[in-house]
Amino acid sequence: MTSKYNNVYLKTVSTVAGPLEKEGPLGELFDRTNFDYYFGKDTFEQAEMSMLSNSINILLQKASFTEKDIDLFISGDLMNQVTTSSYTAAKYDIPFLGIYNACASMVEGLIIGSSMIQNKFAKNCICSSTSHNLSAEKQYRNPIEYGAPRAKTTTYTVTGSGSALLSGEASKIKVESSTIGKVKDYGITNVFNMGAVMAPGAADVIARHLNDTKRKPEYYDLILTGDLGKYGKEILRELIKEQYAVKLGDNYNDSATMIYDLENQPVFAGGSGPACLPLVAYSYVIPKMLSGELKKVLLVATGALMSPTMINQKLSIPTVAHAISLEVVK
Amino acid sequence: MEKTRYEKLVLKYMPKEDSVKNCIVAFLVGGLVGVIGELLINFYSFVLDIPKDESGPYMIVTLVFLACFATALGYFDTLVAKAKAGLIIPITGFAHSMTSAALDYRKEGLVTGIGSNIFKLAGNVILYGVVSAYFFGLIRFIIFGG
Numbered sequence: 001m002t003s004k005y006n007n008v009y010l011k012t013v014s015t016v017a018g019p020l021e022k023e024g025p026l027g028e029l030f031d032r033t034n035f036d037y038y039f040g041k042d043t044f045e046q047a048e049m050s051m052l053s054n055s056i057n058i059l060l061q062k063a064s065f066t067e068k069d070i071d072l073f074i075s076g077d078l079m080n081q082v083t084t085s086s087y088t089a090a091k092y093d094i095p096f097l098g099i100y101n102a103c104a105s106m107v108e109g110l111i112i113g114s115s116m117i118q119n120k121f122a123k124n125c126i127c128s129s130t131s132h133n134l135s136a137e138k139q140y141r142n143p144i145e146y147g148a149p150r151a152k153t154t155t156y157t158v159t160g161s162g163s164a165l166l167s168g169e170a171s172k173i174k175v176e177s178s179t180i181g182k183v184k185d186y187g188i189t190n191v192f193n194m195g196a197v198m199a200p201g202a203a204d205v206i207a208r209h210l211n212d213t214k215r216k217p218e219y220y221d222l223i224l225t226g227d228l229g230k231y232g233k234e235i236l237r238e239l240i241k242e243q244y245a246v247k248l249g250d251n252y253n254d255s256a257t258m259i260y261d262l263e264n265q266p267v268f269a270g271g272s273g274p275a276c277l278p279l280v281a282y283s284y285v286i287p288k289m290l291s292g293e294l295k296k297v298l299l300v301a302t303g304a305l306m307s308p309t310m311i312n313q314k315l316s317i318p319t320v321a322h323a324i325s326l327e328v329v330k
Numbered sequence: 331m332e333k334t335r336y337e338k339l340v341l342k343y344m345p346k347e348d349s350v351k352n353c354i355v356a357f358l359v360g361g362l363v364g365v366i367g368e369l370l371i372n373f374y375s376f377v378l379d380i381p382k383d384e385s386g387p388y389m390i391v392t393l394v395f396l397a398c399f400a401t402a403l404g405y406f407d408t409l410v411a412k413a414k415a416g417l418i419i420p421i422t423g424f425a426h427s428m429t430s431a432a433l434d435y436r437k438e439g440l441v442t443g444i445g446s447n448i449f450k451l452a453g454n455v456i457l458y459g460v461v462s463a464y465f466f467g468l469i470r471f472i473i474f475g476g
Contacts, residue, residue, distance in 0.1 A: 042437055043437045138434050142430075142451065143427075143430035143431045143433065143434040143450065143451070144430065144433070144434055145401050145402075145404060145406070145407050145426075145429070145430035145433050145434075146407060146410075146426065146427060146430040146431070146451065147406060147407030147408065147409065147410025147411040147417075147426070148410075148411070149352075149410075149411055149414045150411070151347065152345040152347060153344065153345065186331070186333065186336045187333040187336065187337070188340065193340070193344070196340040196343075200331075200336070231343045231344065231345065234343045235339060235340060235343050238339060238342075238343075239331070239336070239339060242331070242339075243331050
């Protein structure tokens with residue numbers, strides 16, 4: 001399902017990140033970072049909520065808006081019951097849609113927001129996605145202080161929150177088109193190799209997007225996937241070539257390998273989580289678009305729809321990826 | 331793409347784990363924990379003049395305390411991640427799992443938080459430890475008469 005838009009614009013973005021991201025290669029580019037994982041709160045779950053409100057407040061400030069100017073707030077995160085987004089939305093007087101597509105939430109939010117604006121149901125919409133390494137570890141895996149050994153293919157959930165303000169009012173970057181992903185399950189049961197789980201979803205949505213828009217991969221200055229990681233990246237290159245006859249060139253990159261310094265930070269195969277793609281896209285890619293260095297970018301958020309219960313019941317992990325195309329207005 | 335073909339593709343880009351190195355490290359660290367245990371028993375028996383059959387429990391309490399303390403201070407997880415089975419298998423692993431689980435839920439109440447979750451990882455050990463003890467005891471009784 002590919003849609004084209006002609007009156008949806010990305011007005012501004014904001015990024016908030018944690019200590020490990022602050023020490024990474026993009027550390028200086030985030031709007032706000034914190035020296036520890038608590039963000040001044042008592043628990044990590046509440047810290048995650050604090051990151052999201054910071055992200056929204058900074059966004060409103062940058063746009064010189066107040067919450068009265070916002071018609072819709074769409075937000076997703078990794079917590080059960082989408083707690084982070086719901087509890088944070090309670091602090092704002094803005095109509096709220098909570099969403100969950102794991103690490104694909106960012107683009108899912110942007111697609112829903114864009115559709116609302118395209119149809120003139122909303123004029124200004126905030127789309128956010130958030131994750132916190134420690135609250136995610138506690139919920140999905142082991143207690144935080146438990147030193148469980150990890151495989152080399154493991155990715156590290158990013159601590160951060162990225163928000164975007166979509167608007168019907170023209171600005172420098174427009175949302176050009178999007179493709180909604182289909183859920184794929186290629187039989188991977190290994191929770192430590194999310195790259196292998198998610199590559200098929202990314203391959204399908206990229207191939208379908210290019211096919212529906214009648215474009216070649218070279219059309220885009222950058223095709224950026226969310227969090228396939230060091231090894232998942234290579235799996236995607238080979239999978240998309242073999243199954244869909246699409247050759248990804250040097251214009252392809254993956255956020256997981258950009259948010260951290262894989263050589264010097266203890267992150268194994270790279271970053272992951274709903275905040276991985278927004279932190280990289282909003283802090284690094286958007287400025288490059290504003291300066292004209294990149295003109296056409298395809299953001300592909302990849303999500304592993306993993307359920308710990310289903311893993312225990314020996315089912316394999318399904319995945320979905322969504323794609324959205326941003327272009328600099330001429 | 332068929333499942334088997336994709337599995338092959340995934341394996342092609344799978345880095346090799348350092349299994350041999352991990353085994354050697356676990357062996358040495360685990361052995362070292364055993365050595366420390368013996369030294370503690372000797373210390374309690376000969377230096378503090380505690381009867382030999384009591385110094386065993388004292389040694390266990392000491393090791394458990396050290397593991398819990400180091401976990402609470404935040405250092406033990408780094409050591410366990412490096413030593414792996416070497417620190418997980420001895421009593422230090424059991425203590426570490428309970429302390430780390432309790433730390434996670436310290437803000438969620440004594441009953442609903444700590445009480446409900448402290449045995450999250452250790453529960454397995456207790457259950458299968460008791461069950462296997464039962465069966466081995468049964469085998470010992472049948473074969474050796476008790």
